[in-house]
Amino acid sequence: MDGQTIAVVLIVFGAAAYTGSLLWKRVRSISAKKSCSEDCGCSSKSGKPVQ
Secondary structure, X not given: XXXXXXXHHHHHHHHHHHHHHHHXXXXXXXXXXXXXXXXXXXXXXXXXXXX
């Protein structure tokens, strides 16, 4: 393999890893939570369990 092919493979691998990390963060933020927090969007800061 020449240098250009190696560079392209590294760029594509990096882009795939970056996209995977963004997807993982999105899935984790959407998943069910045990209680309300400041960023849950329910405008309740009580910390009570989500029903």
